[in-house]
Structures are given as C-alpha cells and as structure tokens.
Amino acid sequence: METKQPKPGKLLAGINSPSDLKKLEPAQLQDVCDELRQYIIDMVSVNGGHFGASLGVVELTTALHYVYDTPKDLLVWDVGHQAYGHKILTGRRDQFHTNRVYGGLSGFPKRSESEYDTFGVGHSSTSISAALGMAVARDLDNSDKKVVAVIGDGAMTAGLAFEAMNNAGAMNSDILVILNDNNMSIDPNVGALKEYLADITTSKTFNKMRDEVYDMLGHFKSAGEKMRKVASRLENAMTAALTPGSLFRALGFKYYGPTDGHDVNGLRDMLEDLKEVKGPKLLHIVTVKGKGFAPAEREQTKWHASSSPFDKITGKSLVAASPVKKKSAPKYQDVFGDALVELAEKDERIVSMTPAMPSGSSLLPMMEAFPDRAFDVGIAEQHAVTFAAGLATEAKKAFCAIYSSFLQRGYDQLVHDVAIQNLPVVFCIDRAGLVGADGPTHHGCYDTAFMRAIPNMVISSPLNEQDLRDMMYTASKYEDAAWAIRYPRGKSTGMQVREGFESMEIGKGIELRKGEEIAVLSFGPIGKYAIEAAELLAAQGIEIGHYDMRFAKPLDTELIDEVCRNYDHIITLEDGSRLGGFGSAVAEYISEKADRPTLKIMGIPDRIVEHGTQEELHDEIGIGVKGVIESVKEKITQKV
Structure with a gap:
C-alpha cells in the first residue's frame, strides 16, 4: 500500500521554480518559510531523511532564491544536508517523496539531477573551492554571474576551506561566502574556531561599539567627504583591532555580521546590498539547527537525520514496537566502540581519534570513559591521520x-x-562497502584497492562481530606495520560473542564449508551472502566450498594453494572495488600458477553506484545471495 504523501501549503504549492517565488511580495516571504519548514517536517516524518540542517536554513534558502537570479547566478551548497529547501523550491517538490529512495532523488545536490545544483556535494568543505573556480571561469568568460557559497561552521574547520579562502582573498575574486553558524556539524563542533565564532556572536561590547560607529557614519553623511573618511578610518581601525571577524579580513575578505539567519527579510535586504559589493565577502549568519521542530532543537545530534517515520508533533517513532522484545543486533560501529573501551581499560597506551564523527563512529563511549585519550579533531581527516x-x-x-x-x-x-x-596506527574503517541511501559520495568502495598498493599495511575485514573484536585486540599488540580493519554500515549478525579477546593469526583465513568443484573466497561481512547461498544451493544438490579469508594483505597463499588443488573454479566475493581489491589480489597470486582454476571476481563494478538500500544495491550489482547463486550455476553450466 502506497504511503499518502503530505501536501504543501497554499503559497508553496504555487512555487515550481525560483521565478514563481520572485512573483511574491517581500511581506509574503515569511509565510513561504513557514510553509517550507512545515513541508520538510511533514515529508521527513513520513519518509525519513536528513532533517535538522535543512530546517535551520529555510530563511536563508528562501532569501537566496528570491534575491539571486538562479540558475544563472551560481549557488553552491556545502555538504548538502542543508539543501532540502533548495530542492523543493527548484522544481522538485512533487518528487521529493522519492528523496534517498532507490531510483529517486538524491539526498544531496547533484549536477545531473537539476541545473540548479551547481556542484555535487556529499563531503564537507568543498563549496568555497568550487565557487572560486566558478568565479574565475565567469571572469574569463566576461560574464556578470554572481557566485555564492554556503558553508557551515563545522565545515569551516577543514583545511580545504581555508586554502580556498586564502586563494580567493589573494585573487580578490568577486564571491560571497555565507557562513551558517549553528555550532553543529553532525555532532557539536569542537576546536578553537568554535570558540572564536562564539566570541563574535556573544561580544556585546564589540557589537554595541560597531552599531554606534555605523550610526555615527550615517549622521556624518551631511558633514562632508572629509568627515566621512575620518569616520570610515575610525571604523576600520576599530574593527581591525576589536572585531573577531579580523580572521576573515586577514584572508582578504570583507566581513559582515553576525546577523540573524532566521529573519528572512533582513537577509533579503543584506543580500541585495552585498550583490553590489565587489570582491571577496563573508556574511556570518547565526541559525539554529532543527529550527521550528522542538525535539530537533533540543537534541540536534539525534535529529541530524531520521531513518523511520515519526510523529511530527512529539518526535516519537511511529514504528510499532514488537510485542515480544527481541534484542537487536548491535551495529558494527557500536561493537567497535565497546571493544575499544575494553581494550583501553587493559592497555593505557591506547588512544583514539575521529574527524568529527564521535557518534557516527561510536567513539563516544571511549570519550566518556577516557576523555584525555579520545579526541574529536573536527572535520579534518588529513590531520586525524597525521x-x-x-x-x-x-x-x-x-x-x-x-x-x-x-x-x-x-x-x-x-x-x-x-x-x-x-x-x-590502527585504522578502524567504518561504512566500508555500499552504504545505502547516502549514495555514491559516501559509498566505501575504494579503501581495499588504494591500501593494497601501500607497503607496511595489514588489511583485514571481519566476517562477524567476534572477528572484529579479535582483530582489534590483535592489532593493539601488533607493532610491525599499520593495520586497517574495515566493516560496513549497519547491524552485525547478532551472534553471542565470548567474553574477552583472542589473538588472530595474521594473514590467515579459515574454511567454513567444504565443497566439490566451486569455492567461494569471501572477504568481510559480505560473506553472509555466501553462507546463505551455500545453504540454498545445498538444498538443490550443489555443494560449494566457502572460505572466509579475513585478510586481503597479507594474503593467505597457503589456503589459496589448497583451494587451487581441490577446486576447478574460484569465485571471490567482496563489498569493495572489483578493480584492485581482494579479488584482484587473488588473481595476481594464482596468475603465476601453470595449472590454475578459473576465477570470477565479484565486487563493486567500475561505475558509480547510486543510492538505495544496501540490499537493493547489492542485488543491482550482483553480489547479493541471488548473484552468488547465479555465478555458481553459471560455472556449472560452462562446464557442461
């Protein structure tokens, strides 16, 4: 039965493009914002999706499309979690119920989806660099386009953002950067920049002095050009000495703000003025993530996104609880988080860090248990590694x-x-493989392939949560090289794990099932499909071997030698790039054998895989249960 979709308000129902929005009077814009905010709440409450970030920029989104001539003028969103209102106002309102659904709209801006999506954004901190490239192209074309980048204060912690600002300031490019300051990324922001921006927004002394100088400048307009210049120098001297915006000024940007990001007509007026100001400019707006939905305002991390329907008044889940309470299998990242605390209790050398994902990576238990040994470094992946x-x-x-x-x-x-x-260093690589609704910007396709090329690396992946715990323990004692442990998004098997940890032999796989002619060599939790396929095939009288290889590097060549002696065909299975991944490692090894089995590599193909559930995507590319069964039968048919 198809879910009944929410209806837009009267004004929003008539907006099919920004040109429709521009037909409204300024006095109607707040009503548009109210309807847009409610429509996002209604839609996400039924269909799920990212939530808080888009609610926080409703007024900004409306003002931007009202003031600027999009899509001629170029609007670049950072990350894209905040772009739901943008999508709804740019002709995708009636398709918005398909957001993040297999075959539907992307959860992020996407160039192939709309001319209004100027740049594809899934990872943060790219907007200023992309906007600067667009601005330079505009100048080379002698065009009059305006270019605007919208970036959150969390995304501003990345070095890429400052590299771009440094370059834009030096080039004196005509570009507007809007800093959406809500003190949040997914988790609360951290670091010196957070404190710096807090000083800007809370300094009553500076804001009062600034207002008085602006007022004085207005009064001096009748006193002649000389007096205006004196007052202007006074303003510049004061702001250079006192304004926390001096950081952005030092990078060559004119700084404006902070201003209320929920005053749509105040934003409209300011954007109209800034359109006439040449050169690099930064507008600092202050917003509330989750604005207009009380539960999201109170618990901003929790309401960054919702995966299931909820009551749009209370926020309570509408998914019926099972009458028989069954313990749910933990997510792989939670298995990691709990195991890390256990290991750290026994080994004081253990420290941990994450780039702005303490909740997503389940580092919060470690941060609570050992706050001086666990670190959120902000959106700064390069820094995290070094x-x-x-x-x-x-x-x-x-x-x-x-x-x-x-x-x-x-x-x-x-x-x-x-x-x-x-x-x-031990790299605990979460969201390895196809991640689902977040789509191609977040799929973890390439880590096995790009790490295999690097010396001094152990690359492993557990079949289940027991193996994950033991891999972490073994890695904690290993001093001869870096170690990567990759695991997927989502639930583990729910198996009963034993207490404590056991060492795992490095570079060694295990035989899970003996077969007759065909052996499946799986790498990681994707092996669950081979287990299920083997049972279904056995019911049809087809016995296949199954080997959980555990390591892509070093490869268990002794076990592969045994497989080569006993089987005519090998199928490798992985939730990673087919090019250069685990299957390629097996192919490289057996290629030197004179008498070798045939080999089929099953993995993520050499193309961009779009969004959908993990199961839908696994089936699409043929690495689900059905795909394994078909591959086995294909080998049997070829022999006949």
Missing part, C-alpha cells in the same frame, strides 16, 4: 576511527606520514 602518526611515534597505540569515504581525503597522510615511517 595526528595518529605523531602519537604512534611516542609509543601510543592510536586507533583512528574513520569512514571509508573520509579516509580518501587522508590518503597522502596514509602514505607519507604512516606507511613510509612504518608507524603501527
């Missing part, structure tokens, strides 16, 4: 908890700072 390397030089055992797609941003540090120096 910070871990620095700790390792001083005999600390660093566990770096990081998403697979985020580790991509720290690749140079992985090579230069960890591997070349052979430092025994």
Whole structure:
C-alpha cells in the first residue's frame, strides 16, 4: 500500500521554480518559510531523511532564491544536508517523496539531477573551492554571474576551506561566502574556531561599539567627504583591532555580521546590498539547527537525520514496537566502540581519534570513559591521520576511527606520514562497502584497492562481530606495520560473542564449508551472502566450498594453494572495488600458477553506484545471495 504523501501549503504549492517565488511580495516571504519548514517536517516524518540542517536554513534558502537570479547566478551548497529547501523550491517538490529512495532523488545536490545544483556535494568543505573556480571561469568568460557559497561552521574547520579562502582573498575574486553558524556539524563542533565564532556572536561590547560607529557614519553623511573618511578610518581601525571577524579580513575578505539567519527579510535586504559589493565577502549568519521542530532543537545530534517515520508533533517513532522484545543486533560501529573501551581499560597506551564523527563512529563511549585519550579533531581527516602518526611515534597505540569515504581525503597522510615511517596506527574503517541511501559520495568502495598498493599495511575485514573484536585486540599488540580493519554500515549478525579477546593469526583465513568443484573466497561481512547461498544451493544438490579469508594483505597463499588443488573454479566475493581489491589480489597470486582454476571476481563494478538500500544495491550489482547463486550455476553450466 502506497504511503499518502503530505501536501504543501497554499503559497508553496504555487512555487515550481525560483521565478514563481520572485512573483511574491517581500511581506509574503515569511509565510513561504513557514510553509517550507512545515513541508520538510511533514515529508521527513513520513519518509525519513536528513532533517535538522535543512530546517535551520529555510530563511536563508528562501532569501537566496528570491534575491539571486538562479540558475544563472551560481549557488553552491556545502555538504548538502542543508539543501532540502533548495530542492523543493527548484522544481522538485512533487518528487521529493522519492528523496534517498532507490531510483529517486538524491539526498544531496547533484549536477545531473537539476541545473540548479551547481556542484555535487556529499563531503564537507568543498563549496568555497568550487565557487572560486566558478568565479574565475565567469571572469574569463566576461560574464556578470554572481557566485555564492554556503558553508557551515563545522565545515569551516577543514583545511580545504581555508586554502580556498586564502586563494580567493589573494585573487580578490568577486564571491560571497555565507557562513551558517549553528555550532553543529553532525555532532557539536569542537576546536578553537568554535570558540572564536562564539566570541563574535556573544561580544556585546564589540557589537554595541560597531552599531554606534555605523550610526555615527550615517549622521556624518551631511558633514562632508572629509568627515566621512575620518569616520570610515575610525571604523576600520576599530574593527581591525576589536572585531573577531579580523580572521576573515586577514584572508582578504570583507566581513559582515553576525546577523540573524532566521529573519528572512533582513537577509533579503543584506543580500541585495552585498550583490553590489565587489570582491571577496563573508556574511556570518547565526541559525539554529532543527529550527521550528522542538525535539530537533533540543537534541540536534539525534535529529541530524531520521531513518523511520515519526510523529511530527512529539518526535516519537511511529514504528510499532514488537510485542515480544527481541534484542537487536548491535551495529558494527557500536561493537567497535565497546571493544575499544575494553581494550583501553587493559592497555593505557591506547588512544583514539575521529574527524568529527564521535557518534557516527561510536567513539563516544571511549570519550566518556577516557576523555584525555579520545579526541574529536573536527572535520579534518588529513590531520586525524597525521595526528595518529605523531602519537604512534611516542609509543601510543592510536586507533583512528574513520569512514571509508573520509579516509580518501587522508590518503597522502596514509602514505607519507604512516606507511613510509612504518608507524603501527590502527585504522578502524567504518561504512566500508555500499552504504545505502547516502549514495555514491559516501559509498566505501575504494579503501581495499588504494591500501593494497601501500607497503607496511595489514588489511583485514571481519566476517562477524567476534572477528572484529579479535582483530582489534590483535592489532593493539601488533607493532610491525599499520593495520586497517574495515566493516560496513549497519547491524552485525547478532551472534553471542565470548567474553574477552583472542589473538588472530595474521594473514590467515579459515574454511567454513567444504565443497566439490566451486569455492567461494569471501572477504568481510559480505560473506553472509555466501553462507546463505551455500545453504540454498545445498538444498538443490550443489555443494560449494566457502572460505572466509579475513585478510586481503597479507594474503593467505597457503589456503589459496589448497583451494587451487581441490577446486576447478574460484569465485571471490567482496563489498569493495572489483578493480584492485581482494579479488584482484587473488588473481595476481594464482596468475603465476601453470595449472590454475578459473576465477570470477565479484565486487563493486567500475561505475558509480547510486543510492538505495544496501540490499537493493547489492542485488543491482550482483553480489547479493541471488548473484552468488547465479555465478555458481553459471560455472556449472560452462562446464557442461
């Protein structure tokens, strides 16, 4: 039965593009904002999705599309969690119920989806760099386009944002950066920049003095050009000495703010003025993440996103509780988080860090138990890796908890700072493989392939939560190289794990099932599909072997030799890139054998995989249960 979808308010129902929005009077804009905010709440309460960030920028989104001539003028959103209102106002309102659903709208801005989406954004801190590139292209084309980047204060902690600002300021490019300051990314922001921005927004002395100078400048307009210049110098001298915006001024930006990000007409007026100001400008607005939905305002981390329907008044889940309470299997990241605390209790050398994902990576238990040994370094993946390397030089055992797609941003540090120096950092790589509704920007496709090329790396993946715990324990004692442990988003098997930990032999897999002609070599939790497929095939009289390899590097060549002696066909299975991954490692090894089995590599193909549930995507690319069964039968058919 199809879910009944919410209806937009009267004004919003008539807005199919920003040109429709511009037909309204300024006095109607707050009503549009109210309807837009309610529509987002209604939609997410039924269908799920990212939540708090978009509610916080409703007024800004409305003002931007009212003032600027989009899509001619270029609007670049950072990350994209905040772009739901943007999508609804730019012709996608009636399709918005398909947001993050297989075959539907992307949860992030996406160039192929709309001309209003100027840049694809899933990871943070790219907006200023992209906007600067667009601004330079505009100047080369002698165009009059305006370019605006919207970036959150959490995203501003990344070095990429400051690299871009430094470049834009030096080039004196005509660009507007809007700093959306809500003191949050997914978790509360950390670091010196957070305190710096807090000083700006709370300094009554500076704000009062600034207002008095602005007022004085207005009064001096009748006193002649000389007096205005004197007053202007006074303002500049005062702001240079006192304003916390001096950081942005030092980078070459004119600084404006802080201003109320929930005053739509105040924003409209300010944006109209800033359109006439040339050069690099930064507008600092203050917003509340989750604005307009009380539960989201109170618990901003929890309401960053919702995966299930909820009551739009109370926020309570509408998913019926089972009458028989069954203990749910823990998520893999929670297994990691609990195991890390246990290990840290026994080994005082253990420290940990994460780039702005303490809740997503389940580092919060460690931060609570050992606050002086667990660190949120902000959205700074490169720093996280080198910070871990620095700790390792001083005999600390660093566990770096990081998403697979985020580790991509720290690749140079992985090579230069960890591997070349052979430092025994442990990388606990969450969200490895296809992640689901977040789609291609967050799929962890490439970590096995890009790490295999790096010397001084152990690469492992557990079949289940017991193996994850034992891998972490073994890695905590290992000093000969860096160690990567990759595991997927979502629930583990729910198995009963034993107390304590046991050492695992490095580079050794295990035989799970004997077969006759075909053997499946699986790497990681994706092996659950091979287990299920083997049972279904056995019911049809087809017996396959199954080997849980555990390690992509070093490879268990002795076990592969045994498989080659006993089977005619090998199928490798992994939730990672088919090119260069675990299957490629097996192919490289057996290629030197004169008498070798046939080999089929099953993994993520050489194309961008879009969004959907993990199961839908696994089936789409043929690595689910059905795909394993078909591959086995294909081998049997070929023999016949």
